[in-house]
Amino acid sequence: MRSMFTKNLAAEREATQLALPLGCEAPLALTGIRSIEVDFPVIEISHLAKIESYRKNIYRPAYYIHKWWARRTGATFRAILLGTLLPGNCSPMDFFYRANSFEDAIILDPFMGGGTTIGEALRLGTKVIGVDINPVSWFLVKKIVEPVSSDALEAAFRHLETTAGQDILRLYETTCPECGGPAQAVYTYWVSLVPCRACGEMVPLRKSMILARHMSKPHTGLVTCPECGYPYVSSTLNQSQRCPVCDATFDAHKGFSKRATYVCPACGARDQITRVLRDQSAPPLHAMVAIHFHCARCGKGYKKPDAQDLQTYKHIEEQFEEQQGYLLYPRASIPPGYNTNQMLNYNYRFWFQMFNKRQLLGLSMLLEAILSIEDPNVMEFMLLLFSGLLEFNNMFCSPKGLGTGAVRPTFAHHAFIPAKECLEANLWGVNRSSGGFSTLYRERLRRGKAYAREPVERRLVGGRAVKVPIVGECIESALASSFEDLVSLPDKRVLLLNRSSADLAEIPSQSVDAIITDPPYLGNVMYAELSDFFYVWLRLALRERYPQFSRPSAGRADEAIRNIEQGKDTEFYRATLMAVFRECHRVLKDEGLLVFTFHHGTAEAWDALAQALDEAGFSIRRIWPVHAEMDVGVPILGKQSVTLDAILVCRKQEKAMVGLIEDAVTLAEQVEQETQPLIEMIEKMTVLSKADRRSLSQAVAAMLYTQKRTRLLPSCLAGS
Numbered sequence: 266m267r268s269m270f271t272k273n274l275a276a277e278r279e280a281t282q283l284a285l286p287l288g289c290e291a292p293l294a295l296t297g298i299r300s301i302e303v304d305f306p307v308i309e310i311s312h313l314a315k316i317e318s319y320r321k322n323i324y325r326p327a328y329y330i331h332k333w334w335a336r337r338t339g340a341t342f343r344a345i346l347l348g349t350l351l352p353g354n355c356s357p358m359d360f361f362y363r364a365n366s367f368e369d370a371i372i373l374d375p376f377m378g379g380g381t382t383i384g385e386a387l388r389l390g391t392k393v394i395g396v397d398i399n400p401v402s403w404f405l406v407k408k409i410v411e412p413v414s415s416d417a418l419e420a421a422f423r424h425l426e427t428t429a430g431q432d433i434l435r436l437y438e439t440t441c442p443e444c445g446g447p448a449q450a451v452y453t454y455w456v457s458l459v460p461c462r463a464c465g466e467m468v469p470l471r472k473s474m475i476l477a478r479h480m481s482k483p484h485t486g487l488v489t490c491p492e493c494g495y496p497y498v499s500s501t502l503n504q505s506q507r508c509p510v511c512d513a514t515f516d517a518h519k520g521f522s523k524r525a526t527y528v529c530p531a532c533g534a535r536d537q538i539t540r541v542l543r544d545q546s547a548p549p550l551h552a553m554v555a556i557h558f559h560c561a562r563c564g565k566g567y568k569k570p571d572a573q574d575l576q577t578y579k580h581i582e583e584q585f586e587e588q589q590g591y592l593l594y595p596r597a598s599i600p601p602g603y604n605t606n607q608m609l610n611y612n613y614r615f616w617f618q619m620f621n622k623r624q625l626l627g628l629s630m631l632l633e634a635i636l637s638i639e640d641p642n643v644m645e646f647m648l649l650l651f652s653g654l655l656e657f658n659n660m661f662c663s664p665k666g667l668g669t670g671a672v673r674p675t676f677a678h679h680a681f682i683p684a685k686e687c688l689e690a691n692l693w694g695v696n697r698s699s700g701g702f703s704t705l706y707r708e709r710l711r712r713g714k715a716y717a718r719e720p721v722e723r724r725l726v727g728g729r730a731v732k733v734p735i736v737g738e739c740i741e742s743a744l745a746s747s748f749e750d751l752v753s754l755p756d757k758r759v760l761l762l763n764r765s766s767a768d769l770a771e772i773p774s775q776s777v778d779a780i781i782t783d784p785p786y787l788g789n790v791m792y793a794e795l796s797d798f799f800y801v802w803l804r805l806a807l808r809e810r811y812p813q814f815s816r817p818s819a820g821r822a823d824e825a826i827r828n829i830e831q832g833k834d835t836e837f838y839r840a841t842l843m844a845v846f847r848e849c850h851r852v853l854k855d856e857g858l859l860v861f862t863f864h865h866g867t868a869e870a871w872d873a874l875a876q877a878l879d880e881a882g883f884s885i886r887r888i889w890p891v892h893a894e895m896d897v898g899v900p901i902l903g904k905q906s907v908t909l910d911a912i913l914v915c916r917k918q919e920k921a922m923v924g925l926i927e928d929a930v931t932l933a934e935q936v937e938q939e940t941q942p943l944i945e946m947i948e949k950m951t952v953l954s955k956a957d958r959r960s961l962s963q964a965v966a967a968m969l970y971t972q973k974r975t976r977l978l979p980s981c982l983a984g985s
């Protein structure tokens with residue numbers, strides 16, 4: 266038997282004088298029944314997952330240096346890992362707030378995405394292999410784990426601040442309307458324009474005269490006067506407005522566009538926006554409508570763009586046109602797809618068209634400066650931050666509201682939704698403004714790497730989340746370059762592969778102790794389509810460094826999703842998932858567990874999952890329900906979405922169980938009987954929606970199918 270605890274745990278235990286439950290102190294090996302097969306702290310973890318999902322970037326900042334879609338919470342994965350590593354007589358909660366070191370275990374995540382499993386496994390001291398087909402995922406997880414000195418980062422940031430930072434700030438110069446002195450445009454509000462098909466006048470696609478509502482005060486918002494354009498904050502949105510400048514009276518809720526139609530303010534004609542777009546070849550134009558400025562003397566305020574502001578912007582456009590040939594920005598076209606078609610319908614043909622010319626000019630200046638950083642590791646960190654910055658600095662960003670983070674980033678939804686009302690942030694950032702490089706440096710990169718060096722946990726005390734330092738844990742590790750490296754070199758604890766997990770040839774058979782993952786959920790998120798937004802920029806810097814960045818796009822071919830636009834049906838999803846699970850079966854030790862989270866509102870997804878597991882030789886042994894974040898990509902069932910994840914605990918199949926269920930009625934009875942305890946478990950915390958109950962029933966039906974207790978698929982359940 267091999268010891269799994271290091272001196273760290275012993276020292277921490279001694280320091281805290283906390284005794285572990287009897288039987289848990291003995292040296293452990295990853296054989297026999299595991300904790301997660303016996304029990305799981307469903308309620309404790311659901312509470313922690315819930316608070317984490319509200320403030321993910323604050324509670325687990327290491328994973329939020331860069332965007333990834335549909336991340337699960339770290340608390341859930343820490344508990345899943347502990348439940349898998351600990352023997353049946355131990356509970357994850359007894360180890361949750363301790364430093365652990367399961368240093369003999371090798372964990373694999375074949376769908377690593379944003380790297381939650383990778384980071385959480387490294388904290389527990391295991392060795393870990395992370396695989397993802399997407400080059401952006403690979404790059405961001407690599408930077409989550411790679412060590413960097415905070416001094417070196419800080420020095421590089423200071424250098425950027427005095428070089429590109431100064432040039433970028435110059436692009437946002439304006440004058441303070443109070444004192445006439447110099448000021449900075451912190452946020453610039455724009456609206457989309459389309460020409461009226463009847464009279465040719467430009468119609469601003471404004472839903473109302475409210476540019477941004479206050480997040481906590483329902484009758485407060487930023488309004489512009491329809492007569493004179495003056496912007497002001499009104500606290501009486503429920504009443505008729507009187508403009509403080511020109512005295513015009515108006516209804517702030519009345520605009521010139523409603524969903525897909527516009528009403529021309531000049532001639533009163535009403536028409537479909539898409540009809541206008543069909544007549545055109547270019548994306549909608551934008552008009553600047555308000556500036557949120559900052560003056561060193563007078564503070565913050567709003568102003569109507571004056572003649573000088575419009576002139577300044579015109580000069581920037583001219584500067585862009587002159588320098589265009591030399592500027593560093595992607596020229597790649599937007600390929601058709603499920604998510605990208607929406608942009609193509611708005612006549613966006615190239616990725617760069619998502620940005621205005623000031624943004625392209627500033628981004629190009631910044632990227633040039635980042636590429637000149639000598640230390641390649643530091644350069645890559647700044648590049649990762651730059652990539653994250655893109656999401657906050659394009660014309661698909663909209664105002665989030667007053668009294669909050671200001672910029673709603675592009676991927677607030679798992680889609681590309683052209684904004685009718687756009688918010689342009691100050692690219693460098695002023696006074697910690699939302700979406701600026703300097704702000705993201707502090708809030709994302711610096712905070713994220715500090716967490717990667719010294720992670721903490723949260724304990725709920727009287728409804729408050731209290732920080733608990735976990736002395737001795739660390740996410741950072743040097744990368745192994747091969748499986749041999751990973752097992753033989755003590756300081757190389759992580760191997761990251763950028764390839765389809767349907768082929769894991771470099772990992773020997775029976776070499777992995779456990780597989781912990783979160784696969785794509787049928788067609789919920791089109792990772793490759795969305796990630797191209799970042800990829801086309803990242804490849805400008807990385808194409809000569811890493812072969813996977815030499816391709817024109819992230820690559821979609823073997824991605825395990827359903828996407829009809831890409832010719833991938835549910836059968837494709839099932840077959841690809843099966844191929845990955847089959848590789849998992851090969852590399853996993855016979856005693857090892859495969860544990861993953863899943864939820865879906867349709868039986869189709871559960872059928873595909875059940876078949877993929879079964880064909881690959883796995884059966885689901887246990888199911889645990891846990892709170893999952895509200896997922897914007899989840900299909901809606903009667904307006905209710907799934908808010909629960911099912912944790913599916915699988916083992917390699919053994920012999921078939923007896924007592925075959927042959928008809929749908931008996932199946933429904935059996936499923937009901939086995940789902941009820943799961944519902945009771947989680948209903949101690951939350952009331953389940955119909956969609957939640959259905960997703961859990963489907964999980965149970967999938968379990969019966971993979972245990973070969975029935976040949977009926979989850980879709981045979983009545984009401985599916």
Ligand SMILES: C[S@@+](CC[C@H](N)C(=O)[O-])C[C@H]1O[C@@H](n2cnc3c(N)ncnc32)[C@H](O)[C@@H]1O
Nearest residue numbers: 337376378379381397398399765766783824825
């Ligand atoms: C749900 S995400 C994982 C999220 C991750 N667990 C987290 O918490 O951030 C699923 C991932 O599977 C990846 N993927 C899809 N098909 C794949 C394949 N054939 N091989 C490897 N990765 C794949 C996608 O790129 C995506 O990052």
Ligand SMILES: [Zn+2]
Nearest residue numbers: 441444560563
């Ligand atoms: Zn001033």
Ligand SMILES: [Zn+2]
Nearest residue numbers: 461464529532
């Ligand atoms: Zn008109």
Ligand SMILES: [Zn+2]
Nearest residue numbers: 490493508511
């Ligand atoms: Zn007015």
